[in-house]
Amino acid sequence: MKPAFQDLIPHNHCFGCGPQNSEGLKLKSYWRDDGSSECVYLPQPHQCAGPTGFVNGGIIATLIDCHCICTAMAHAYALAGREIGQGQPIWYVTGELNIQYLAPTPIDEAIKLVAKVENVSGKKMTLSCELMNVTEAPSTPYARATIMAIQVPSNWLKHADIPAMCEKS
Numbered sequence: 001m002k003p004a005f006q007d008l009i010p011h012n013h014c015f016g017c018g019p020q021n022s023e024g025l026k027l028k029s030y031w032r033d034d035g036s037s038e039c040v041y042l043p044q045p046h047q048c049a050g051p052t053g054f055v056n057g058g059i060i061a062t063l064i065d066c067h068c069i070c071t072a073m074a075h076a077y078a079l080a081g082r083e084i085g086q087g088q089p090i091w092y093v094t095g096e097l098n099i100q101y102l103a104p105t106p107i108d109e110a111i112k113l114v115a116k117v118e119n120v121s122g123k124k125m126t127l128s129c130e131l132m133n134v135t136e137a138p139s140t141p142y143a144r145a146t147i148m149a150i151q152v153p154s155n156w157l158k159h160a161d162i163p164a165m166c167e168k169s
């Protein structure tokens with residue numbers, strides 16, 4: 001199996017997708033054969049909403065956000081003709097995130113996110129994402145989102161790898 005996008009992107013301490021963040025969700029994203037990307041995640045009991053059986057909406061937003069931004073970066077490396085993480089870093093951040101929460105997301109089973117790059121225009125990349133049952137059973141997704149990823153300049157490197165509160169000593 002190929003490494004996850006996140007295992008190839010350097011300097012990533014993100015709570016949702018940073019391998020270096022010891023308290024984070026550490027989600028992992030991969031290309032699918034049809035050009036979309038997927039991420040399977042097993043929610044944890046403490047990530048519950050008010051009712052204990054469902055996933056908190058902020059956790060859902062983080063999963064969608066991070067899976068899509070990492071997909072944007074992977075796509076940008078591909079457009080540049082480079083392997084992810086090779087050469088000058090390519091970084092995207094979230095400019096906009098729009099989520100429709102369509103049905104409660106069960107907390108006691110794995111969930112799957114599938115993202116697609118819809119459009120690239122200059123520094124902006126639009127992606128769509130659905131969060132669904134891991135079997136991709138033909139039912140309504142639990143959530144559907146669109147996201148605007150925006151490329152940031154390489155001088156953002158000055159923000160990278162500052163000793164972080166997220167690193168446990």
Ligand SMILES: CCCCCCCCCCCCCC(=O)SCCNC(=O)CCNC(=O)[C@H](O)C(C)(C)COP(=O)(O)OP(=O)(O)OC[C@H]1O[C@@H](n2cnc3c(N)ncnc32)[C@H](O)[C@@H]1OP(=O)(O)O
Pocket residue numbers: 009010011012013014016017065066069070091092093094095096122123124148150151152156157158159160
């Ligand atoms: C430090 C190292 C990083 C390492 C990263 C590792 C992986 C990280 C993984 C993280 C994963 C988790 C992800 C996270 O949690 S990322 C954390 C959440 N996001 C942020 O904190 C972003 C905060 N915002 C900014 O820093 C700036 O506003 C950005 C950089 C986004 C734009 O700044 P600026 O305005 O100076 O950029 P520009 O003038 O070059 O504009 C370019 C184009 O974009 C258009 N536009 C601008 N803003 C928006 C907007 N909000 N919606 C729609 N469009 C917008 C703009 O009109 C223009 O369009 P056009 O005129 O070309 O048509």
